[in-house]
Structure formats: structure tokens, C-alpha cells
Amino acid sequence: MTGGIGAGDASAGIVAGRVALAAPGTEFHSRDVALGTERPAVFADALASEADAAASAAADAFFALQTEPGELDPVVLVRALAVALEGRRAELVAIAGIETGLPPARLNSELGRMTGQLELLAAEATARSGRAVEEDPAGEPGGAAFAPALALGHVPLGPVAVFGASNFPFAFGVLGGDTAAALAAGCPVVAKGHPAYPETSDLLAEILARVLADGGWPAGWFSLLHGRGSEIGQALVAADGIAAVAFTGSTRGGLALVEAAAARAVPIPVFAELGGINALYLLPGAAGEAGGGAASGASPFVTGLAQSVTGGSGQFCTKPGLLVLVDDAASRLTVASLASVLAAADSAPLLTPGILHALVTGIDRLRRLPGVDVLLDGPTDETDVAAAVPAALATVTSADLRADPSITDELFGPAVVVVYCDSIEDLIDLTGVIPGGLTATIHAAAGDEDALHALLRRLRLRAGRVLFGGFPTGVRVGRATTHGGPFPATSAPGTTSVGAHAIDRFLRPVTYQDLPESMRAAALSWK
């Protein structure tokens, strides 16, 4: 089998190098999304007790490496993993393509992003570990003020539970950004694989297990657990030894983990990246440039927005879900042009039958709300899970949206809602009604300066990333990246899950007071 784990049996994952024990009667198959069929490979939900076993092995491995540091270096591990993933690129893209229906170009790009994030975090760890972040030198002996010497360093938090997301098998999967940040920080990981792509998860786990074995790392540094219900995840968050949780997925799922983590005898932080609507505000000056009748060809704005809505079949946490504009002739032309382009833009099948069901149900619910005008129906048939997915487009007025803010509920898939405002003042005011999230985007042109300033100051309170032009689905993985924001973008508003600062989530500051010079290297290294 592709995953190489539990050959001959159902795979429930890998716990510290051994096959995970499966809960009886929980077998399930991986799926071929394009064919809409089950694959031969068989998986199963891991026994809840395996969460404890994996957490315990991770905690033991962590304690051993922290207290008996040797040659093992998280930076070397992370870099070796990036190399190993590149070496298995063809296999990875092939199996992920079958399980997700995502095209090879997208998956190749996502894999490059995944290894790029590993490299970025390795560089960040190299630049930081072993150095004091801050130092307060000792005051004069016998001076009036109490002033011992302080040196600020960090330690890894400990074993991290990572929950892979449905929509990015590489960048937010079991070896995605959360795992990369945890490993770079010197933390072991217990990952819960998303049931949408178990073969891909198994292959990723096998690659890391080999890198760990080749490098002499304890097998407990990484475990993978399969499971479809919430039981295994709840067991993992409750397990002794788990020090933090990283999650990407639904608001409901994330909130359940937040509550479970807070109810522990020892509460632990949860870094849950959840949903969001990613509103895009098209100001009147820019709308004048963006319009153009459907007949005269779409503008770059319309083409770009349509691509951002339909790319990855709209299954991005940064997909623009609302287009907010002032109701005038230019806006109407823009929306007509957008409808025309979206009508011609079928997307690849959705990742799972559950996502298709939620989208069909969500559009149906939207259609029944007062004032909602559905211009493009989107998918209506839930039976053919392998069918291409047409885009959905609806319009509503700001007054109707205010009357029922549930119109802004996220539609995960190629769907966008247009909101017509009465005036620019109305549009600015509407920012207080539209929920916060990962991103907010402003398109402005000459004449929009005043509104631009007003929007900036409001939208930075509502988003982790504010874009001036462009579209939110492109996320640059850099030092200045924030992939977070106010709830529901994340449950931990002070943090980011992408970029160099993602490593901060898994480090804890430690101050050394009057640290002897001879202890300095040992104290300030995370390793």
C-alpha cells in the first residue's frame, strides 16, 4: 500500500514507530475524488487509548532530549524533512491528487510552499536558538535598585497535537505549517490526519518516520492517528503530556477543542484557525475601473476575483466570500461581468461529500432568506460527488444583510455574495456588521482616498491581513506574514499559523537570573 503502514490490515496510523491499534468495526476506505469511488486501501479509527500512548511517547522523548541533549538538532531535522519531501514529490502529488481531486499544478505549488515553510522556520530557529532575546545587565553592586542580571531565552512548549485540515493536504496537513513550526521549535508532534486523504497522510508520516530513524531521533517524536469522529481528537487534547494544540478547520470543531483544553486539570493553549468570510470592498472609484459590460470582456479585477473565488474549488480559508460595493451603474456592470465569468468557470469536484452537502445546503438556505437574489445557483445535485462544481453568486442589499447577518455565514466552496450598499457611508458602517476573519481586502482608486482611510482603521480591527488591491487567496509565506486575526480567524489572536512567527506559538519564554557564563550556551539553546 502507498502508506506502508499496517500493510495487510486497516491503517489506524503510527504510534511511536509501531502500527496504531484500530477501534473494532471502524474501517473506512480512501476515496478517488475524480471517479467518486472508494479506493482499495483500508483505514480505521485509532483507539482513543492510542492518543494517550502517542502523547506519552512524545513526552518521554521530549524530556529525554531536553535533559540529555546530544547531537540531535531540530534545524537539521526540519531541513532533512524538506529534502525528503522533495525527493518523494512525484509520489506525493500523485496520491494527493487522487484523494483530493486537486490538479497537479496546484499540488506541486502547495508542496513547494510546504517545504518553503520548513526552510523558513529552520532559518528562524537557527537565528534565534542559543541567543538571548533580551538582556538586562546587572546594576552596580550595592546600588540602590534591585538589579540582578536577566537574560531572556526560550524553551519548547512540549508535545503538540496537530489537526490536519481538509483543504490543503500538504500545507495544512499532518506535516503542514503547524507541524513544521512545532518541529522547528523543538517540540514533538502527534498529528490527527484528516479522513479526506488518509493515504496521503500515511505517506507523509512514513517519510517523516524514515527521516527520524535515519537521524537517530526517538520514534515517539512523531505519531499519526486516523479517525473520523471527534472521539480521537478529544482524547488527544485531553491526553497527559500534550502541551499545546494546533488546529485548522471548522469553527464548531475548533471551539470544541478550545473548551476541552480549558477544562483540563492543566489547561493548555489551543491555536485554532477557523473560518471567516474574507470580505472584499470595492470602492466607487475602483468600481469605475473594474466594470465593463460582459460583452466587452472582463476587467482584470473581475477575472482576478473569479479566479480567487473558484481556485481550489473555493475551498480556501482565504476565499473571498463577500463582495461589498456601493450600488451604482459601475458596480452593476462589474457584478454582471462577474456573473458572466463565474458562469463559465466550472471547478474541480469538491474534496468530500460532506463539503458538497454543506455547500448545497448553505446555498439553499441563503436562497430562502429575505432579499437574497441568487444569480448563479452553484451545485444543486448532491448525488454526483465527482461532478464539476459550478460557481454560486447571490446579491443582497446592506439593509437585508443587517436584518439577517447570517447571510455572511461562510459558504465553503466556489460561492460569493455581493452586498449592495446605499452609499459609501453605508459601506463603511457595514464593516461593523460583517464578521472578522483572516483577511479584508480594499480595492480603491482615485477619488476613494477618504473612504480608504476610514476603511483601513476599521478593517484592521476585523482582520489579520488587510490587502490593498489583489485577492486574499494568495498567502505569501514570509517574515511579516499574519495568518490569524480576530475570532473566528483564530482562537489565539496574538499569533499566526503561517510565516516565521508561527514558531512563537510553540516556545515559552524563560528568564535566567544571574546566569553563570559557563551555563549560557546550555541555557539559551532550545535543543
Added chain:
Amino acid sequence: MTGGIGAGDASAGIVAGRVALAAPGTEFHSRDVALGTERPAVFADALASEADAAASAAADAFFALQTEPGELDPVVLVRALAVALEGRRAELVAIAGIETGLPPARLNSELGRMTGQLELLAAEATARSGRAVEEDPAGEPGGAAFAPALALGHVPLGPVAVFGASNFPFAFGVLGGDTAAALAAGCPVVAKGHPAYPETSDLLAEILARVLADGGWPAGWFSLLHGRGSEIGQALVAADGIAAVAFTGSTRGGLALVEAAAARAVPIPVFAELGGINALYLLPGAAGEAGGGAASGASPFVTGLAQSVTGGSGQFCTKPGLLVLVDDAASRLTVASLASVLAAADSAPLLTPGILHALVTGIDRLRRLPGVDVLLDGPTDETDVAAAVPAALATVTSADLRADPSITDELFGPAVVVVYCDSIEDLIDLTGVIPGGLTATIHAAAGDEDALHALLRRLRLRAGRVLFGGFPTGVRVGRATTHGGPFPATSAPGTTSVGAHAIDRFLRPVTYQDLPESMRAAALSWK
């Protein structure tokens, strides 16, 4: 009346500049700790609905200042507050002395620390606001990689609920470090005053209210609520508009807030600083220097430890609660000398009858545990709350501690437990049994090098601050300070509640993508 709020009636606090409404029948008096009597001033629990009113006023004020920024500058506010507090120093020290029984020297020092923290945070805000924390310049136009320009800034989180602690009316009171950090970050504050010193809290609130009025700030930028039960605090954490919670107090109280915050429709972060045992490890070489018979005069170590245990009547979250050493002749001499010094060291009365009750009960519980030998009884009479408090000292072997780890439960007051280990290996291993906390202290001398290294790597996993020599009750307020650590030191292990980085708890990162130069100042300023 001292507080100047609600004159003629019971004070339930101040909500956005008006007198807070009191819950009927909840009147209580402030107390004179030295006399053990009630004072004339009358207070009352605020109505739970006042939490909503205060939160709402704070949220409105915050939104107004964020969206219509004018001349109001958090740095100016924080500096003006420091000046105003210094100007009322005599009054503040007088009333706090009556309500807490703490001596003027200690209160004067604490007030200096409070204003020093305000100055430090003002400097930190000045150095940071208006600048990009990180920048990723744009890639080449048309280049292969997706590389928009990114600039990383911050925004204030929003209204912060602050819970004052019993033991530091200034440094951890309603205008303590948490409020200072929130205000410096540009956040309004709703503070819950500790019922141990309501007159002091009212005076502090009055001083800040005047500074706000003089500076033209909205009255909703700060509110104070009185209350003795958990109801008002729970209402405050649940209130719409509250964006974060800062708490210093008991583990039980903090955990209740953590759970309440996680159960909100919009969960919010809780920065709860809780308890801890602050173990001090005296290694054999250092014990040789620390000993000395009681007759020959105490060593600097014994004198310093006794001061650290009894200072502030032991009511510090950093009080050393465990002395861990290897059982040998030098250690026995050290403990005998410590007993002798502690026996002669009566402390001022405890802050509240509740603290006295908990201490008497805790020592009584400890005495009944197998293997515990109580050398100094500590207080035994709960009736005289104004009496000086004798110190408590008990000893136990590491084997008995392992058999019942509840021996390490914090005794809040002048009490310390000595743990005799069989060997240095036993002492090192015991670090895994002793709970983590704010601090861990190592005293080492020649010959202790191997153990010192082993302890460093273990203790940094168990504490937010590791001291090499010295005593943990002194907390330097600096750039490199960590007042935090693993649970129960804090519920937010990535953060500190003291020092320059305390401001980070109340800021949220925001990334600006392709930010126009003309918007740069408005975007990167927190104001």
C-alpha cells in the same frame, strides 16, 4: 470619603465616570488590618449588569478612538498616570497601609515599582507603535514567486478585564501591571477590585478618572467594579466587548475564568497568573557554605532565605515554599539555623481573615501527612486576625513527598517546607515531581557543577524564571523579565505579566499587504 465615589452611599465602583449601581443587601466595610476592625467606609457588590455597561462603554470608547484617531496618545496617558500616582503617594501609602497592614517602606517601594512599570511600558509603546515589526519587500514584478509587499504591525486587542490580586494593592491592583500593559497597548480597562482593599482601589480609580478627564479621554476608558463573590467576575468575562482577561490570584479562581472565557460564543484569551511553589534547590557544595550552627550566627543564605519566606508576611506569589537539599550534616546545620532565624521572625498580620484561615488549615493538614515533621507551628489561632504571624517550618523526606505530592500544595504566608533527599541523583529526579511555577532557584558552589547542569535543563522546563543564587521574591522589572511559566504559574505560557513584554499580551499582529506609502503612518500606529 477616601475614594470619593458614591459619597453618602456604599461604593460599588465607577462605570464610565458614574457611580456603579450596587446589588441590594451586599454592603461591606473596608478593614483596618492592624486593629482587626471594620472601617467606616461602606462598599457593595456591583450589579452584574454593570459589568455589561462598563464593557459596552469601553468598547464604544475603543472603537471611537481607533476609527477617529485624534491627539489622544496612550503613551501620554500612561506617563500622566505615573506622575499623578507619585503626586498622591502619601495618601495612597496611608490608606493601603491601613487596609493591608503592609509597612510604609514596602508600600513606598511597591508604588515606585508600579510607576516604574508604567514608565517602562510607555517607553516600549513609544519604541514600537508606528513602525513595522517585520517587512517583506515586494518581489520582482512578473517574478516567478508570489511576493506582494508585507508589513507587519499591531492593533490593540480591545477592552481588557483586569482582576486585582490580594497581595499587592499597587503592583497587582486595579492600576497594577496588567492595567499598565493594557493602557500602554491602547486598550481600555474594566477592573475588578480585590475586596481586601476597596478604599485603596477607589482612590486609584479616582486618580485615573481625573487623569482621563484632564486628558480629554472618554470616561469609558476605565471602570472599576467592586464585588466579593464570583458573580461579577463571571459577568465581566462573559460581557460583550471584553477582548481579553488578566487575572492574578488563586488557581481555582483563575481556572474558573479560563473555562468561562472558552465557553463564550467568541472565546477570548485569559492571562491568569496563578500559584506556584517556587522551589529552592541547595546543592551540597553550597550547603557546606550555607550551614553554620545556630549559635555561631546565621549565614547570608539562611538570613536571605528567611527574609524571602517572611517578607510581606510570605504573601508573595514568588515566596520560596520548598527548600530541597541532600540530607547531610551541612544541610542539617543549615535547616537548624533556618529554624532558629525563622523562630525569631514574626511577620505583620495577614491581609485577610481568609488568608489566615487558609494558612492555619493548610499547616494543620500538612502536619497530619505521613512523614511530615513540623519544626515551627506558624499561626494556630484564627481568632486574632490582627496578631503578628509566626513563621512555619516543616521537614519531609523526598520519599514521603513522592508518596503524597500534595505536600507541595502552596501555603500562602510565611511557611516553608524542607525536603531531604537521599542523594544528588534523588534531588535531580525530584524536579519531575515538584510542580512547575513562576520560579526555581539553584544555589550551587564548587563541586556542584555536574548537578547544576542537570538541574538547569530540568528546571527551565518547570519555571518561568531560573535563578542562580539569590531569592525569588525580588522581581526585577526589565526588558528580559518573565513573570509567567508553565501552569499553574500562568494559563498563557507564552506570555509574561511583568516587564516590557507584558504589552505583547494586549496586541494583535496585523499584516498589511501592498500598503500604500500614504497609508503607512495610519496603519502602523496603534493609536
